[in-house]
Amino acid sequence: MKKLIFLPLFAIAIYCCTPKAKVAPAPEFSDADVARGKVFWNDCSVANLSSAKALYNGKCGTCHALKPLYSMDETGWRKIVPPMAKKANLSAAEQALILNYVLTMKDARK
Numbered sequence: 480m481k482k483l484i485f486l487p488l489f490a491i492a493i494y495c496c497t498p499k500a501k502v503a504p505a506p507e508f509s510d511a512d513v514a515r516g517k518v519f520w521n522d523c524s525v526a527n528l529s530s531a532k533a534l535y536n537g538k539c540g541t542c543h544a545l546k547p548l549y550s551m552d553e554t555g556w557r558k559i560v561p562p563m564a565k566k567a568n569l570s571a572a573e574q575a576l577i578l579n580y581v582l583t584m585k586d587a588r589k
């Protein structure tokens with residue numbers, strides 16, 4: 480009877496060790512995103528948007544849920560990001576990156 484417990488474990492192990500089909504992920508940010516960002520962010524690029532997103536996701540969702548980027552307009556974001564960056568102990572450069580990211584992506588329609 481005790482051996483039965485190993486069956487599901489065995490099944491899970493087999494499932495986890497089976498290679499999954501690999502599909503190339505679609506690029507996360509489009510040329511249109513980069514073009515929107517370039518208007519006020521000279522260094523805007525797919526790579527910079529990706530690192531800014533990682534920073535936003537990593538630092539801004541620890542106290543509350545991540546705010547959807549479309550939930551505020553530019554004035555709202557410009558007002559809230561500095562005090563929030565302070566709460567999250569971000570450097571000035573990180574704060575600027577996050578502000579540029581939210582302003583670039585708030586109008587994105589996915």
Ligand code: HEC
Nearest residue numbers: 538539540541542543546551559560563564566567569577
């Ligand atoms: C240390 C905790 C903490 C961290 C980290 C934090 N926040 Fe907040 N955030 C709060 C609290 C508390 C409030 C609500 C009260 C206030 O405005 O101070 C809030 C409110 C907000 C609001 C307003 C929500 C509303 O409905 O009006 C936004 C937007 C926001 N945070 C964005 C961010 C962003 C962007 C970051 C990352 C730079 C961040 N937060 C990091 C604690 C945090």
